[in-house]
Amino acid sequence: MFKLQELVRPNVLKMKPYSSARDEFKGSASIFIDANENNVGSLAGGTYNRYPDPHQKKLKKRIAEIKGVRPSQIFLGNGSDEAIDLLFRMLCTPGQDTMLQLPPTYGMYEVSANLNDVQLQSVQLTPDFQVPVEEVLRQVKPTTKLLFICSPNNPTGNLIEPERVEALLRNFNGVVVLDEAYIDFASEPSWITRLDEFPNLVVLQTFSKAWGMAGLRLGLAFASEEIISLLDKIKPPYNINEATQELALQALEKEEELKYMVEEIIQERELLVQALPTLEAVLKVYPSDANFLLVQVTDANRLYDHLIARGIVVRNRSSLPGCEGCLRISVGTLEENQQLLQAIREFR
Structure with missing residues (x-):
């Protein structure tokens, strides 16, 4: 039986969160001289002399409308990495x-x-990059608080089968963190639709991939209100800056453009899936539900260097377990992909 209060560190349960000036004042006013800001103005222009909303209320409201969740089920972090780190600090x-x-x-x-x-425990994915559920459950210790599943998985690109995820959610009494950074490129729906069913589920998403906002560093965690309230309790008070909040709100008004971008990336991905296996240096192209491909080649190190010499940077993943001889290749534009294919064609 999952009981969050028994998992959370006792000091976290007892602590009082930092109270900012914007937390203590409720209402409207014309003069703000409570937060030691520069009231003369900002060299960046606009209202950047003021601290941002520490609770990101407008942004969470808009995200909730798009994602079909409640604002109280959303945590916003400085990239998904902040949410990952805070989950460790909250529980472990x-x-x-x-x-x-x-x-x-x-x-x-x-x-x-x-x-x-x-302490780190690792259970390797199966040869087809799926979760060996029984082996995972055998390895769980009384001290195992967190289980991380990446789906679509990085660097392999595939979705983890839903029945395997569900089996872990039902049988693991810790928190299951499902990282969906690449879910916008997949054919399956997000697990955020089942948050109310699984109180031990945390779903991570990001604005870095499909939304094309990697430079802003804005990540999302979706979970029960109880988990989100604890993450809000221990986060830095102003972790999402004003510019990021403004630009994210602007981007969220362009859902139709997002669909076209995603469709273009998927189309280019499928063209690469067809073209790469015809090249002599390519041994295998793994199925992908993401915006990249894991490609097994004849000599990963030499091909990597060959591409670098031609100004093309890919990721050499051949040192990872199960990825021997593999390069991870992000889907580029039509022109970039054609240059990639030509460069691999020239490799001997």
């Missing part, structure tokens, strides 16, 4: 608790575990 006592990940997968789970002095 350093030097005592444990997290479980499923390599090959996104490297920040391990970095955050090491940073927070949390």
Whole structure:
């Protein structure tokens, strides 16, 4: 039986969150001399001399409308990495608790575990990059607080089968973090539609991929109101700056443009899926539900260097378990993809 209060660190349950000037004042006023801001103005122009809304109310309201959730089920972070780090700090006592990940997968789970002095457990994905549910449940310890699943998975690109995710949600009494950074490129719906069904579920998403806003560093966590309230309690008071909030609100008014961008990327992805296997250096192209492809080649190190020499940067993932001899290739524009194919065609 999942009981969040029994998982959260006792000091987190007891602590009082930082109270900012904008938290303490409710209502309207014409003169604000409460937060030690520069009331003369800002060299950046606009109202950037004022601290941003610490609770991102307007932005959360708009996201809630688009995603079909309640604003109280949304946490906004400085990239998804902030939400990952705060989940460790919220749940895991350093030097005592444990997290479980499923390599090959996104490297920040391990970095955050090491940073927070949390013991790392790893259960490798199956040869077709699915979760071995029974083995995961066998490896769970009483101290295992967090389980990270990336779907679509980075660097393999595939969705994790829903029945496997559900089996873990129903049988693991810790928090299951489902990282959906690439979900906009997939054919399956997001797990945010089932938040109310699973109180131990946290879904991570981002504005960095489909929305094309990687430079703004805006990540999202969707979860129960209880989990979100704890994340809000321990976050820095002004973690999302005013410019990011403004630009994100502007972007959210362009849902139709988002659809066209995603369709273009998927179309280019499928063209690469067809073209890459015809090249002599390519051994296998793995199925992808993301905006990148995992490609097994004859000599990953030499091909990587060959592409670098031609001004094309891909990611060499051949050192990861299960990804031997593989490059991860992001889907580019039509012109970029044609240059990539030509460069690989010239490789000997």
